[in-house]
Amino acid sequence: MEEIPVIDLKKQYQSIRPELDAVFARVLEKGSFILGSEVSAFEKEFAEYCGVAHAIGVASGTEALQLALMACEVGKNDEVAVPAHTAVATVSAVEAGGARPLLVDIDSANYTLDPSLLHRILTARTRAIIPVHLYGCPVEMEPIFQFARDNHLFVIEDCSQAHGASYRNRKVGAWGDIAAFSFYPTKNLGAFGDGGAVVTNNPVLAEKVRLLRQYGWSEHYISSIRGINSRLDELQAGILRVKLHHLDVWNARRRQLADLYRELLSGTDLVLPAQNAGHVYHQFVIRHPRRDALREYLKERGIHTLVHYPVPIHLQPAYTDLGYPAGSLPMTERVSREVLSLPIYPELTEEMVGLVCQAILDFSAQ
Numbered sequence: 319m320e321e322i323p324v325i326d327l328k329k330q331y332q333s334i335r336p337e338l339d340a341v342f343a344r345v346l347e348k349g350s351f352i353l354g355s356e357v358s359a360f361e362k363e364f365a366e367y368c369g370v371a372h373a374i375g376v377a378s379g380t381e382a383l384q385l386a387l388m389a390c391e392v393g394k395n396d397e398v399a400v401p402a403h404t405a406v407a408t409v410s411a412v413e414a415g416g417a418r419p420l421l422v423d424i425d426s427a428n429y430t431l432d433p434s435l436l437h438r439i440l441t442a443r444t445r446a447i448i449p450v451h452l453y454g455c456p457v458e459m460e461p462i463f464q465f466a467r468d469n470h471l472f473v474i475e476d477c478s479q480a481h482g483a484s485y486r487n488r489k490v491g492a493w494g495d496i497a498a499f500s501f502y503p504t505k506n507l508g509a510f511g512d513g514g515a516v517v518t519n520n521p522v523l524a525e526k527v528r529l530l531r532q533y534g535w536s537e538h539y540i541s542s543i544r545g546i547n548s549r550l551d552e553l554q555a556g557i558l559r560v561k562l563h564h565l566d567v568w569n570a571r572r573r574q575l576a577d578l579y580r581e582l583l584s585g586t587d588l589v590l591p592a593q594n595a596g597h598v599y600h601q602f603v604i605r606h607p608r609r610d611a612l613r614e615y616l617k618e619r620g621i622h623t624l625v626h627y628p629v630p631i632h633l634q635p636a637y638t639d640l641g642y643p644a645g646s647l648p649m650t651e652r653v654s655r656e657v658l659s660l661p662i663y664p665e666l667t668e669e670m671v672g673l674v675c676q677a678i679l680d681f682s683a684q
């Protein structure tokens with residue numbers, strides 16, 4: 319039985335091996351490993367790709383969010399609105415700077431922050447909103463901007479799952495005051511270790527993040543502000559430069575595979591992802607009322623899947639003191655019981671998608 323994994327990073331490496339091996343040789347020969355010419359070149363190329371003026375390479379997506387908040391001076395005694403259905407990192411980044419996360423329920427179509435609920439959670443302490451382009455699906459930004467403008471809030475995009483996604487023909491990351499990306503290896507644009515970036519059109523925020531990511535140094539060993547250590551290294555930047563060249567082709571392939579899934583699953587009782595031209599399908603997420611049984615059935619047939627996310631943050635042991643009891647975020651809670659992420663990655667074949675869909679159809683016909 320052929321196993322179908324949820325992702326195959328070995329295959330991706332093999333498909334671009336000579337380009338990557340050249341990077342390893344170049345960086346190792348040069349002998350400079352932190353914040354050097356590869357990082358500067360990547361920052362320039364990634365900013366251009368996103369359509370923004372500045373990109374700053376940092377050590378992870380979580381710290382990219384944390385640094386973006388620090389640059390906006392959002393911290394102690396402040397509140398930040400975040401979707402309740404997201405990676406725990408979105409919430410932990412808010413708390414790392416001392417701010418309080420305000421969890422907002424999601425809309426049932428895109429699983430992203432429901433802007434119609436924002437007025438209910440706003441207080442005098444609310445300083446920012448973090449829309450998360452979850453699963454690669456761009457958030458409907460217009461109503462969020464309207465709300466942010468009316469209430470003088472920063473918009474900090476979490477683009478960790480949405481490299482290359484666009485809303486109204488502008489890339490995500492170019493909409494907010496500032497935005498964060500993760501380059502965790504499984505992302506649409508992934509390094510071979512941890513990595514992240516902050517992007518912005520605002521030169522003041524960009525300069526602050528540049529200082530903050532390295533001890534607040536304005537020059538070597540002189541801190542003009544208090545910062546942290548969150549640097550991108552040369553090897554990761556070199557790898558990301560190579561992969562950035564392939565990102566549009568890889569995202570197009572993900573869209574093609576998503577279309578095929580849609581076609582083959584159209585007659586079933588599954589809830590499929592909403593159609594969205596700017597989606598980059600970091601995940602292809604379906605919903606099924608008997609999700610766990612379906613997942614087990616697929617696993618027995620060698621088809622691997624994931625659940626993003628099985629327990630909402632507010633119901634996890636570490637976060638019960640956030641103050642959101644069970645039942646308080648109903649759409650988030652329902653979605654986490656029903657979602658299932660099917661395999662999707664550029665190296666997946668049409669034949670494999672066919673096998674996944676056939677197994678789902680067999681499950682439904684039982």
Ligand SMILES: Cc1ncc(COP(=O)(O)O)c(C=O)c1O
Nearest residue numbers: 378379380405407408478500502
């Ligand atoms: C939506 C979201 N935000 C933030 C992060 C944090 O990124 P990292 O793992 O690079 O810290 C992730 C990555 O898992 C993510 O998916």
